[in-house]
Amino acid sequence: MIKPIARAVIRRLPFRLAVALSRGYPDVAFYINGGRRQLRIDDYLDQWNVNIDTFSDIERRMLSRTYESETMGVIDEFVSAGDICVDVGANVGAIALALAKRTGESGKVHAFEPGPPLFERLQDNVRLNPGLSSYLELHQMGLSDKQDELCWQESSRDHGNATIRWADNNRPVTRIPVTTLDDFAREHSLERLDFLKIDVEGMEYEVLSGGKVALAKFMPVIYFETSLCDEEQKAAARGSEIFLENLGYRLHKVLNCRGDIRPTNFPDLGPNTVAVHRSRRI
Numbered sequence: 001m002i003k004p005i006a007r008a009v010i011r012r013l014p015f016r017l018a019v020a021l022s023r024g025y026p027d028v029a030f031y032i033n034g035g036r037r038q039l040r041i042d043d044y045l046d047q048w049n050v051n052i053d054t055f056s057d058i059e060r061r062m063l064s065r066t067y068e069s070e071t072m073g074v075i076d077e078f079v080s081a082g083d084i085c086v087d088v089g090a091n092v093g094a095i096a097l098a099l100a101k102r103t104g105e106s107g108k109v110h111a112f113e114p115g116p117p118l119f120e121r122l123q124d125n126v127r128l129n130p131g132l133s134s135y136l137e138l139h140q141m142g143l144s145d146k147q148d149e150l151c152w153q154e155s156s157r158d159h160g161n162a163t164i165r166w167a168d169n170n171r172p173v174t175r176i177p178v179t180t181l182d183d184f185a186r187e188h189s190l191e192r193l194d195f196l197k198i199d200v201e202g203m204e205y206e207v208l209s210g211g212k213v214a215l216a217k218f219m220p221v222i223y224f225e226t227s228l229c230d231e232e233q234k235a236a237a238r239g240s241e242i243f244l245e246n247l248g249y250r251l252h253k254v255l256n257c258r259g260d261i262r263p264t265n266f267p268d269l270g271p272n273t274v275a276v277h278r279s280r281r282i
Contacts, residue, residue: 002027019063026064030057039063040128048097049128051121057161058091067094069257071223074274075102075195077259078221082106083194086181086220088143088207089113091161092121093136095197100136108135110184114142114176115152115162142178144203145210152176155201163201181211185218193218199225199272205236208243216247219277226269237273238266249275 002010010018011033019039022029036055043065044050052059061067075095079085079102087096090111099109113119119140126132142150151173155161185193193214198204204224208215215222222244226237241251252261252274261274261282276282 002031007031022060022063024064026061026066026069029060029063032060032063041065045098045101047101048125048132050093050097050125051128053121056092058094062092062094067098070254070259070270071095071272072098073257073259074223074254074261074272075099075259078223078274079103079195084190084192085109085195085197086193087111087197088181089197089199089201090122090138091118091199093125095199096122096136097125099195099197100132103135105131105135108137110137110139110188112139112141112143114140114178115154116140116174117154118162139184140176142176142200143181143184143207143210144178145180145206147179147183148177149175150178161201179210181207181215182213183210185211185214190214190218193220195223196220197223201225202227202233202236205240205243208240212243212247215244215249219248219279221277221280222249222275224273224275225271226273227271228267228269234267237269241266244275248278250278251275 010028010031018032022032032054039052041052042049044062045066050062052063054060066072075098079099081104083103084107085099085103087099090096090113096109096111103109113122122138126136153163153171153173198207200207227233228237251264253264253270254261254274
């Protein structure tokens with residue numbers, strides 16, 4: 001974690017120097033103060049071409065060639081060639097591309113992103129990489145606990161993020177379709193699901209509960225956001241824990257960038273939590 005003084009220094013660096021420093025350091029990339037600038041890099045995860053908008057918190061981190069170190073460690077630990085993965089809340093593809101790198105052409109990644117501007121950037125990133133679309137499939141919709149339409153809204157605070165819990169009456173709202181993981185699995189005749197990532201700004205419980213049949217059948221490793229910043233988020237995290245325990249899962253805390261984990265329980269949760277079915281040996 002970069003200290004406040006270092007953050008202040010980074011924000012005052014000339015843009016090109018800050019970008020150069022960020023190429024190996026995700027924390028540095030996050031604090032670049034470049035306004036809205038468009039870049040393209042050809043070595044995200046040492047493999048992918050991607051567009052970068054420095055206004056986006058997520059995309060600035062991708063400048064470093066990688067993303068959140070603990071998340072990358074979990075993916076390296078639990079995703080293998082040939083796996084079938086689902087990324088719920090894919091944004092511009094930071095994690096979907098990491099999953100695709102691990103699964104390779106013998107696997108499949110289904111990436112869900114309902115927000116029109118984010119989905120457009122996700123599409124562009126896939127188009128920049130010939131052949132990727134054959135195993136990274138994009139879906140412009142959200143997942144929840146029932147088929148419906150919900151309100152999608154860009155965040156005014158976390159640039160590049162959004163919510164489908166309408167929260168700000170002063171910002172534009174887009175109606176977006178949502179389905180359930182169970183309906184998607186049935187309609188697409190999924191025969192397996194090995195890894196499920198969920199980052200949907202507080203609606204993780206709804207996504208999980210809409211996949212009860214698929215989770216019980218396929219028992220994927222689940223990596224989901226468990227922010228505990230307010231009482232609503234705490235209630236959602238506790239509800240997710242109870243729901244998953246009833247399906248035979250146990251929660252685990254990520255310990256380091258190697259993807260090492262240890263069993264845990266609410267409220268001893270990190271920003272992201274790994275749920276592993278008790279039948280799986282780790």
